[in-house]
Amino acid sequence: MAIARRILRNVEEAEDIVQETFLELWRRAPQFDGRRGGLVAWIVTIARSRAIDRLRSCSTAGRTIDEVMATPEVHPSGPPSPVEHTERRLTESKVAEALAALPPEQRRTIQLAYFDGLSQTEISAKTGCPLGTVKMRVKLAVGKLKTLLKDDFS
């Protein structure tokens, strides 16, 4: 739910997305391919796509960069088990380290694209960078993340 809330900035809408995501999972269960990142990853991918679709259809993407960057991180409503907590912390730290290893402008581009659901055109308009530069940053950042998170995939 965190990704939907982060993108939509609204608890009720994020909960709607959670519902839609689980219904879609139910209907598309035969299409699940575990080699492409596991079940949680699949759920996150579906939830994120749904949230972005809603964001763009509602034209709420008119947020300013400051708004986007200033939104506080969401917090869990219930405590995880110790094992869950440890696994989560490990994954979180690996991803955080990988993101931190990116050059600042690439990291910012990925934050705006992935965590805030902005398109490359929107990123270009909001940051004032040429569209070609934004495209190149996305490409380079994903390439680097792929290398940095390689061990995690295996």
Place this chain on the structure above:
Amino acid sequence: MAPAYVLVALDDQERSACTQHLATRAPHHGCREAVAAAEMVAARLGAALIPQRPSPQVWREIAARLQEDRGTATLPDEVARRRGLYHLCGWLVAAALVGVYLYNAPLDRRALQAKIGLGGQVASAGH
């Protein structure tokens, strides 16, 4: 373009063009591999956020809607076809077992009779 496609960072027009291209059987020069690699990265990025649980009401609504869905759900073609094949195989195996049993039954009876006859001879020899 694959990373932007996977991150849903393309504009609608580009995005649908990519989706259509990936769905075609036209020669792909590493497109699908590039998309798969980017998907792996995107799948991991979600882990950077602090997880958050939706309210219990959301789970209740999901359960109710799934229940409704189950009533009207139809199986996807491939699953239905495979399930039909399993049923057919099951019936064929059952029919084969019945056939083998019926074929062997008279032989078993003759073998039993022969054994009983032999047993009778042994018994009479003992007396």
